[in-house]
Amino acid sequence: MLAFECDYLEGAHEKILQRFLETNYEKVPGYGNDKYCESAKAKIKEACKCPEADVYFLTGGTQTNAVVIDAVLQKYEGVVAAQTGHVNVHEAGAIEYTGHKVLTVPAHQGKMQAAELKELLKAFWQDGSHEHMVFPGMVYISHPTEYGTLYSKKELQEIAGVCHEFEIPLYLDGARLGYGLMSEETDVTLSDIAEICDVFYIGGTKVGALCGEAVVFTKNNTPKHFITMVKQHGAMTAKGRLLGIQFDTLFTDNLYFEIGAHAIAMAKKLKEGFRERGYSFYLDSPTNQQFIILSDDEIEKLQEKVSFDRWDKIDENHQVVRFATSWATKEEDIDALMALLDESHPVL
Amino acid sequence: MLAFECDYLEGAHEKILQRFLETNYEKVPGYGNDKYCESAKAKIKEACKCPEADVYFLTGGTQTNAVVIDAVLQKYEGVVAAQTGHVNVHEAGAIEYTGHKVLTVPAHQGKMQAAELKELLKAFWQDGSHEHMVFPGMVYISHPTEYGTLYSKKELQEIAGVCHEFEIPLYLDGARLGYGLMSEETDVTLSDIAEICDVFYIGGTKVGALCGEAVVFTKNNTPKHFITMVKQHGAMTAKGRLLGIQFDTLFTDNLYFEIGAHAIAMAKKLKEGFRERGYSFYLDSPTNQQFIILSDDEIEKLQEKVSFDRWDKIDENHQVVRFATSWATKEEDIDALMALLDESHPVL
């Protein structure tokens, strides 16, 4: 059985497991105060070309979004996201659970537009009764988005420009950042992100780690007593080494980028394979998630030998499905998938 | 440098790391729906002799307490804990953050007394204005407590009896449960706990895992849509295998109990060593945490060569300090500690 339904099917990059073994009996302090966390932070700051950054490690994406957004927002503020943003749809209300509203702007293949963001912010401040409304207190974007799409550097700068104009921070959810950074179609580097965003996170769980996300505050802007808020959210890891060792390994010898590059190469091969065979794409994704339109019949047949993610109905007989590659995807699996497609002789 | 300050200084039991390596490239579903989680759950249910139990895996203790307590309580309820309970002191207000008050009864070496619990519950219901008060909606105990002490089976039954009388569930925080179960001075087994408590957790982080706690609902009483509340708290792990593999390993061939027994043996040796040398104990702990009274001078001298935890001032010149053993403590380190004590010729 082939499997392409997501990018967290396997364990961790073997260099990480190796490092666990090598360091296992060292006695180090808890709660992130160990030398591996220190080393990982230093390497991340260097990779971001942002020596003044503060770096923290949390275990998962929803947790990171809830902790960061809650810690940054004032009590009367909400966060602005694209309608399809992960925080607005697939986090079981984790943001609202912290008492904050998710305000939305339209999504364009998962992305927000600076102009529409500006419109929302302007409308808020011009509204005579805005004191009775939720103050837009920060902007959330995901990069890559939930649809695999990427912002261009110019788009990020425009969104950041609107944020500056209205004096609210820009937060980037990089759950799959490694795949975004290594896309052939991006002009955005890690240091661009550190420069443009006020806070962002570098996803580990979906990019080669067993778990873990690295939050980076870039402008000497870590909320006061952030550590206590992490604990209050139940998000502190007693054995901080679990996260420190993973990120230290990922940011040693460019491993994080190599992992990204591998998944992108696999995605390219997969995408070209589908394209050559005449399949339609729901949208043109430059990253490791590919959204393909299949007929119900094709889905039924394929599903016997390969797992993938059913995304959305598109008409009576067709659905969008997602194939994802990852750090662990093997070239031979793509070949096998293509062979399967050829067997099933799709006629669209 | 010797280190005894806590029981989470090292990584994980090597069998766990070995299992990570062996299973690393298997593709399994996320969010706890993998075969390792399934297998671990089955083994835990068997170890608890509680086939009807529901088992869930979370990453840390504070997180587990917050999620379980919030999921079980009605909105108008609070949780009753001993004054020194972890949820009342060292969780940065994580319980209150979920909107629930921690109601307290006096602590006796970390333990609550059934009679005092009953008094609080009776007083609440007899109070004419109890509708203006927080309803006591569940009882929280830790076992071992924060002071290393243990409830006897009779004490647990008495507390449970009070809970039944007032129709509220009993929740046991077993962050260090393995050490409690293997204490030579306990008459409480894992199946006793499953029988007596409505919900409890089996601590992994402090008993040989890199992270992870196993929540056990024992009476067909899992709160509806518990999984969604786990997600809402940011407590869901995408790669559920991280937790499943660890607990599957811990509950294979009695590893969890072996780990506990080793730490208890080491603690006994340490305790006897201090006792033979005439040291005073703050209290008589039957588990892996030992609380010893040292003079400030002794502390200063010892700290040069061994790390331990400074707990509390006891008078002008003396402090309570904690020495903890763990699954990873080596006998030779206890010997080295004793040699250090002999060197420093303590006169109390």
Added chain:
Amino acid sequence: MLAFECDYLEGAHEKILQRFLETNYEKVPGYGNDKYCESAKAKIKEACKCPEADVYFLTGGTQTNAVVIDAVLQKYEGVVAAQTGHVNVHEAGAIEYTGHKVLTVPAHQGKMQAAELKELLKAFWQDGSHEHMVFPGMVYISHPTEYGTLYSKKELQEIAGVCHEFEIPLYLDGARLGYGLMSEETDVTLSDIAEICDVFYIGGTKVGALCGEAVVFTKNNTPKHFITMVKQHGAMTAKGRLLGIQFDTLFTDNLYFEIGAHAIAMAKKLKEGFRERGYSFYLDSPTNQQFIILSDDEIEKLQEKVSFDRWDKIDENHQVVRFATSWATKEEDIDALMALLDESHPVL
């Protein structure tokens, strides 16, 4: 200066003030346990033809929405509202503050459509990852809506039908209910509402009271310990008589309905006056709020002598403005307004 900007410009109906004076020195118990609350509840149940109803009094609309929605929802649930619903826009995030998301369906002149509601609910339950999403746990509608519009009895029944199908309660915000019930264009009675909805509130603040809203649970479905949750929200009134006397008066001799009828008669006169003079309406409101399109010039001129509410820009030179009548509106003020319009010779 004429004033039409809202329906809470004056104090209270004079019969209410009279009742305050008459009963002022009677000593009655606090917290809603007085005879006036009892009497008011009985009268409301009778007016609703719903003897099994439970009635509670709160002080304001946002408070009522937050308390009722939070008390009814499970922790993993959110409330579904029309995009323009008061709870989604003008309550400063009071619902999210209680930890619950507001899920939205499109608004059609302030109203939701049963079909679109059903679509959202169906989509939720069909979504393979709905356990990672906020469960739609109740439906919120306002009647009249924020745009003065009304649901027909059939529309309410259709929405209730969808709610029944998905087993979630229907909640109706009746901040201006009196004006809705007495509209000449409605076929919905108070007892219809009690029959169709699971919980609703009868607005007092905007319909002749100084403050106060009467919450009606119609199906023996008051959440357990609702009173304690009211207190927890800071929404309990020590001198419950303040609310009891007001609602007892409003529901004596049909006063509540008379008040409604008066405002509707005044609104009709106002509406006809504008229509006769050739003004355009933003929408056709059958209640006490009228939404008229004025040019910026007209607005500037009119504002010197009459206050009204600026609602929204509609194009470069025109805005939607709101004129509201109330229980206290005097016919002569409408006449004076028409005279002002005639003076200003509007040419649209």
Added chain:
Amino acid sequence: MLAFECDYLEGAHEKILQRFLETNYEKVPGYGNDKYCESAKAKIKEACKCPEADVYFLTGGTQTNAVVIDAVLQKYEGVVAAQTGHVNVHEAGAIEYTGHKVLTVPAHQGKMQAAELKELLKAFWQDGSHEHMVFPGMVYISHPTEYGTLYSKKELQEIAGVCHEFEIPLYLDGARLGYGLMSEETDVTLSDIAEICDVFYIGGTKVGALCGEAVVFTKNNTPKHFITMVKQHGAMTAKGRLLGIQFDTLFTDNLYFEIGAHAIAMAKKLKEGFRERGYSFYLDSPTNQQFIILSDDEIEKLQEKVSFDRWDKIDENHQVVRFATSWATKEEDIDALMALLDESHPVL
């Protein structure tokens, strides 16, 4: 039937009702932006001799405590109160509902001691793991306390001194402030309170108003966007005049102080009556609440003709009961109570 169980048995001072009548048909803006709120604020600032104060009106005590404490505290902070403080016992967890812990110091007849407060604050900051604990972020005291007792000016200054030392604000709950200020045994004036406290509230509900509490921020320290947080808590009154008119009346011609003085005179007469007849007091209250020890037999007999509040069991056969006077207590009722006592020939 005589009634002394609390100080909110009657409606409002008749001058307030008179003012409602006189102003009823004036059209004024909502949400506290009316001239009566403005006038009331100016008078309160003058009465406090604190021209830089910011004044806000809310409807009840629990609401005021929850809104003020939540608005002032940072997310990682809790409020310190005496064990018996209203926020810790009788507010149904309203503070915890906002996510904040109530930290407690011992209560001495309802009062906290500066030394014990300092001890708690010092212990927190000296604790090596204080980042895992709730930060004490403000201090709450009630004056008069729940036991009718009063702080001396010196005691208030000492508590404020500790607050300054640890840089946290002091908040005074003045639900019954009028009775405290007019006690014959106090040396604390309203301007002292404004000078010593960072924020406090002047209780209306229990001191002659139908509802309403006036919050006073004294040091240019109103939390940013406080109004929005008031709305978010469901605590904003649409017809702000309801509160403005009441406080404007209470602070015209010293009415608030006259009301206080009357209740104190009545309490003195009641206290002396009990004392002359040989009754014991639970404590020596200098304000309008008197706590007397009665035998169960006496209680049973008395209760047939007079209502009072049963407070607490003191031994097998005796209870503490509370008799409260208020702005509305009549001298003849005290006489009648004394006659009842004489009839029942108490033998203690």
